[in-house]
Amino acid sequence: MSTKSKYILSCQNLRKGFTIGSERRTVLNDCNLNVEPGEFVAIMGASGSGKSTLLHILGLLDQPEQGTVMIEGKNVFTISKSQQDKIRNQQIGFVFQFYHLLPELTVEENVILPSMISHSFFSWLSNKSKVKKRASELIESVGLTKQTTQWPNTLSGGERQRTALARALIQNPQILFADEPTGNLDSVAGKAILEILCNLNRSGQTIVMVTHDKAVADLADRTLVLHEGKLS
């Protein structure tokens, strides 16, 4: 199933639409994308053009009607559910526009959650201190050391997004997806996030980011525009 490829992420002929009532809308139509390791790709497009839909498919959160998505040369929609879970857990990090933190967990617990999921009960007990150390480094790198034990609903928007970012990074994913990570933040908070993303990219992190802000897109190596279901 897996073929050697120089792309860490690629998709071919993606097609996805929605039926609302009796009306059928095609959002993605014959959409292609190739991302090399270490690349920082920005995707732009008008509101409602399907950017989030595309990113969800690439991040295995949704399924296309047609087409293939390859991550490290592996066709991710032909493998088993549990292998997909594993890819979501270990190879992909996802940052949402609306943070999507778990309200019943503290900042630290939110950050280490992906790692907890990947460990069984006993292997967690023996790896706990290692993971916690890594989490506290990440929390420090996003500047949230003081907020470690706070609940998400006591954080500001910027702090929540930085928590989400740390959570996306805890498993050292090959690809980081970010769907308008600064969309809900003011310019200062947004800048802090972008700075972290740029630093990550400089140290080799592959990033695919959706934004509708031209200034933000300019930080990327390459900018693609989604228009009428196609990337160009």
Added chain:
Amino acid sequence: MYKLLFIWRYFMKRRMAWMAIVAVTLVVMLIVTILNIMNTILNDTKSNNHRWSGDIVISRDSLVGFPYYENFLTKLNELNAITATTPVIKTYAIIELNSLQVYGIQMENFSNVTDFHKTLFHQKNSENPTLILPENQTLRPDQHPLTAEQKKRGCILGCYWITTDLEQLQLAHETRLRPERQVPIDITIFPINSKGSLTGSALGETQRFWYMDACQTGLVDIDQATAYVDFDELQKLTFMDGQDGSPARISEIRIKCKPGYDLTETHTKIQKLWDNYIATFKNQTDYHLLSDVKVQTWELYRRSFIVPVEKEKNVMTVTFSILSVVSAFIILAIFYTIVTEKIKDLGMIKSIGGSNWGVQQIFIGYGFSIGLVGTFFGVLFGCLLVINSNHILDFFGIQIWNPKIYAIDKVPNTIDINQTIAIALVAILFSTCAAIIPAMKAGKLKIVEALRID
């Protein structure tokens, strides 16, 4: 591991979960309380009836009674399965213008079959309980001169005939109602001959007995209208001893089986023995006195007193089962809400690699732990309530059980462990299932759809 963390957090941080716990607690408490109380009432009723009847009763529903019992008693006592038998005479009498039942009993045999002595107030712990007054009684000076025979006649009364207040009775026994105080009880009997007509003086035979003791068998119908006198005395008084030339008669034979003997089997055996026995009297003119004698187990013999309580228990059980089903739906609704409330979390957990089943386990574990904690408190409070029911009711000055209606004067306070465990298991199982339904539904939801929920 993350599943346990979520279950714990949902448990501690969601108010809704506490409400669900309270709901489970209340329902379990209700069922535990009601079923235990009703169960104990039924068990007490049964065991009191059983004790007082013996295991098997041979009886005839007529004041005339039945003859030829002596040889049959001998035959019975030869049976392996039987430890004790006793003949009983049962008739109606008037005491102080009140009508009541009088039993003629052989104290020792009757006690062997029915543990009668254990239900007495004065002679409860006596080695050989008796209906004969001690020899060296000094009678009050105002009494008529009595023969030695007359001086001995003792009489035991059912405790509720004296008073329904058992504390009063205890007090009375310590002061007034002592055998040596010679409280006279005049009993008037109407003797009936073997043809069923009044005999003797035809005006009733009155005889003076002396108050000896009171008994509390736990059967209200017995305890409120029964007197016990010596078997031979009553047989003479009722003309059932054969003084008119016909064979001596009795009303009942009570039989106690050896422990471990199968009751139905023994009953069949005795029935057969009886049928064979009376066949030899087929040509006698008084055969009809034998032909309608019944051989019954204690349950049949006392069924008219057991069945109402059984019915009551069943009605209660059905009523509360319906109530539980209603509560179950309410609990299901609460569970549905608390799980649905967290479906967005499910999307998030799945988006970072949690498996479908893993997420469902969280919800099922959530339901299970709510059920477990709720049931624990329900059983705890239910048992405490049952055990302390009398104190609680006394405290509020409430009397729920009228001892004249129920065969008990206190709210029962014993716990049926098996039944309680069964209730607890069902409650926990149900809570878990109540979470499975929405969890399964949640599992079907796509990640993006779950995340879209606000």
